[in-house]
Amino acid sequence: EPEVTQTPSHQVTQMGQEVILRCVPxxxxxxxxxxxQILGQxxxxxxxxxxxxxxEKSEIFDDQFSVERPDGSNFTLKIRSTKLEDSAMYFCASSxxxxxxxxxxxxxxxxxxxxxx
Amino acid sequence: AQKVTQAQTEISVxxxxxxxxxxxxxxxxxxxxxxxxxxPPSGELVFLxxxxxxxxxxxxxxxxxxxxxxSTSSFNFTITASQVVDSxxxxxxxSEARGTxxxxxxxxxxxxxxx
Numbered sequence: 001e002p003e004v005t006q007t008p009s010h011q012v013t014q015m016g017q018e019v020i021l022r023c024v025p026x027x028x029x030x031x032x033x034x035x036x037q038i039l040g041q042x043x044x045x046x047x048x049x050x051x052x053x054x055x056e057k058s059e060i061f062d063d064q065f066s067v068e069r070p071d072g073s074n075f076t077l078k079i080r081s082t083k084l085e086d087s088a089m090y091f092c093a094s095s096x097x098x099x100x101x102x103x104x105x106x107x108x109x110x111x112x113x114x115x116x117x
Numbered sequence: 118a119q120k121v122t123q124a125q126t127e128i129s130v131x132x133x134x135x136x137x138x139x140x141x142x143x144x145x146x147x148x149x150x151x152x153x154x155x156x157p158p159s160g161e162l163v164f165l166x167x168x169x170x171x172x173x174x175x176x177x178x179x180x181x182x183x184x185x186x187x188s189t190s191s192f193n194f195t196i197t198a199s200q201v202v203d204s205x206x207x208x209x210x211x212s213e214a215r216g217t218x219x220x221x222x223x224x225x226x227x228x229x230x231x232x
Contacts, residue, residue, distance in 0.1 A: 031218070033219070035220075041224070042208065042222045042223060042224045042225055043162070043208060043210075043220070043222040044222070045219040045220060045221070048218075048219055056219060058219075089160060091162060095218070106164075106220070107164075108154075108161070108162040108164075109161075110159075110160070110161040111160055111161060111162075113160070
């Protein structure tokens, strides 16, 4: 079964450093997403991306964050200057079609746990 | 505005008991989708079910069943004869069928099944 792959599974970074989280979506998918889950809390939408541009972003997704699909296969989330409160699990997801026309909606990756110290 | 409420923060049961996880949602749209995801201790999000707003039929999959009631805006999830492996956090989520289809998650219910 096709998978969304996220690397690394765990990253520790110092406050103020830049970090890039990487995702390889399923190859024929067109819509890409990042979600965040602070430990013990709910999963929150960050950003959606389609046709090489951001479709929608949440209030959380401020100027510190950016996304890119640099080479047609990877989908990255960059946090420019990390803060302690950026510590969370970050999930990448992809979907094939708009309107969740497929029965399973998204496919989520297994997440990257980011720890800012 | 969209909202998903899972009022039960944590539920503990003994193996073989039945357990129901509640989910209440709010949306102004007439077309929307509802989901349940399981998050085991390993942290990944495991898709369980997706329901669209036009399909109010209840669904059963093995020990899992879902009760969708539009009249009460609820989409409850029942595990029959629970097992220790069912221990996880369960999230209900809502997506409107337009725009970018972002998922709005509830706060989750932690289910602990004791042997």
